[in-house]
Amino acid sequence: VKLDYVLANIPEQAEVLIRTDKQAHIRVQDKQFLDFINYIHQHCEYNILLDVSVYDEDDEISFWLLSLRTHEIIGVVTQRNPRIVNISDLSYYFHNIKSLAFQFNEFTQSDFFKGIENYRKPVESFTPRKSVLVTEVDERIQDIIRINNHFNRFGDIDLSVVSKDDITLELDFQINGKKLHVNEKLKHRPIEEILNQVHKIDGFNAPTIVINLCMALEKFNEIEIPDKAQAIRMIFLEFSKILETIEFISSISYSTQASSLYHSCLIWIQNIERVMAFYSGNIFHLGIFTIGGVQRDVPAGWMNFCYNHLKEIQNEIKDEMKNILADSLWKDRLNIGKTAPRDLVEWGIGSSLLRASGINSDLRKRQSYYFYDEVIFNVPIALEGTVYDRLILAFMECDQSFEIIFQVLDNLPTGKIINDEYNLSNRIDRGESDFGIERYFKDGTSFHSIESFANLIHTTVTVKDHKVTNIKINSDSLSKLNYLKELSREVRIRDLALVYRSLNIKSNLLEI
Amino acid sequence: LSKDVRPKAETKTQDKSVGFIDKIKQWSQTKSFNPIVIGSPSWSLRLHALFVTSPLVDYFDHMALFDDYSEKNLLILIGPLSEIQKEKCLKIKETMQKSYKTLYIEMPFELGVNVEERSKEVIEELSFLNIDQILIESFISLDKMADVIRKL
DSSP: OOHHHHHHTOOTTOEEEEEETTEEEEEOOTTTHHHHHHIIIIISOOOEEEEEEEETTTTEEEEEEEOTTTOOEEEEEEEOOTTTOOHHHHTTTOTTHHHHHTTOHHHHHSSSSTTOTTTSOOOOTTOHHHHSOOSSOOTTOOEEEEEOTTTTTSSSEEEEEEEETTEEEEEEEEEOSOOOOHHHHTTTSOHHHHHHHGGGSSTTTHHHHHHHHHHHHHHHHTOOOOHHHHHHHHHHHHHHHHHHHHHHHHHHHHHTTOHHHHHHHHHHHHHHHHHHHHHHSSTTOTTSEETTEESSOOOTTHHHHHHHHHHHHHHHHHHHHHHHHHOHHHHHHTOOOOOOHHHHHHTTOOTHHHHHTTOOOOHHHHTOOTTTTTSOOOOOOOSSOOHHHHHHHHHHHHHHHHHHHHHHHHTOOOSOSBOGGGOHHHHHHTTOSOOOGGGGOOSEEEEEEEEOSSOEEEEEEEEETTEEEEEEEEESHHHHHHHHHHHTTTOBHHHHHHHHHHTTOOGGGTOO | OHHHHHHHHHHHHHHHHOOHHHHHHHHHHSOOBOEEEESOHHHHHHHHHHHHHOTTSOOBOGGGGTOTTSOOOEEEEESSOOHHHHHHHHHHHHHSOSSOEEEEEEOOSSSSOOHHHHHHHHHHHTTTSOOOEEEEOSSOOHHHHHHHHHHO
């Protein structure tokens, strides 16, 4: 159902706060909230729950829903009322609601979500028998296995498994990394500082996270971006997508012990990062993206350098894919871990996992931003959703994003790279005393979600009195980790590492 | 000529006498990095890529990436560590060689962090490890890491 139809038929007491081309925020009274979400979910088919965000100062809560058919987003805002709204009512439709809501510390303290304290169980480390939650002790269970070396090479996540005849019966996880409270630390800070700090959240994803934050504010405030800046942003988005796919291929080849493929992946990563560092001067790509455009123009000689290096790497990746397709061993080994598309939708998981299990959804095509509607590219789709499908899909998507980069490089527009109002040197010439960009912003909340190869990334930003009072960056990786509990049933223990890595869970994005 | 030839012939005979196990012993005694990274997977991938490709870091054992059971001698810790990760470090320390080196890296999300105080805290927290280098900066580049590792 299209967004216009939904907005024409909302209940009387609800009001539309903000309406952009593919987004709407609706305020609903707390008594009507559950009925309204039922109506949207069942009648209008807004299936995927993207994010839940809470504003303590106003005592408000907002849910962000996406429809797979039209790729339009509805934000539902209500008052926080623990007596009326309860999490257990909504978790029937949206399985990922607990993992989204868990990210707030205040939730665990308040009564709003009952029973959420038990969600992350305190697990004693290095005591395998206690760490696994066995609800019913079965006589058939021979051993409890805690997989040590193969999984936690980096020491970020532990998985513990109850097995019978080398087949998993039950699985539990434990996040070892320290929670950094990034979202809380970035509140009430100038926007330029926030843009800088956000760069170090996740390594290869830095451009996508920053561009997503910029887009949320730019679309809300209707800021125009020059054509050249849009093209440069597209190039960086595709670069980070390529790096993510190669990271994925390397992790799969590591766990299948395909050493030559793993080493060539490392060399590709290094070469591509060199091309990007030639542009930006550092591996984090600091000081490039701002609101209103891009700060640094294309350096002299970069286009040729980029074109030659990328052509080499693209050909090497194509050759590797041919080798894998010709060899039946890969298909036999990786024919595991089937995902059902309906489960993925219920868990709110997006991007490449959806495409691997047969759903044609690409935000670049459907909700196209920048020049994605003018560039020619295909969206590869696999049907069965096995690990093999995900691997081949990674190769094919990598190839497509190479071609997007070549098309953009061939047709790079000329002109300015930053909007005149937001250009710092122009503002100095005008004799302005206050250099903060925030005074151009409207009050209100803005939401934007973008798709990287691994996961969906959402940002919500609230601005009040020309200051950023609240910021939240979130992704679907925690709900993926919860989905692994279902997916791992009846999988051989030896294959668990492969299934876990094929879900592409980023430990940096688990608890931001 | 005859003087030049003699030592070469001797070495050839020596090589034949050396068995496979002795070679492994020699290889284990040479100074080669066998690192393990705890904290952030994206950093560890970047570091592995750096070790494989760059000529800055010479002594690095490529195949040691694949055997998790081999002895590690370089421990790289990233970010503020949780208590579970500290216990993991303790466990790794027991399996490591006696002459191991440790590197601590942190990129805090707050401005104005006093580096000296923070490094003292880190040394107190990880008192069971002999930390050789501590790097606490807002942004750390790969080249800097390579420099530090070369000095180690």
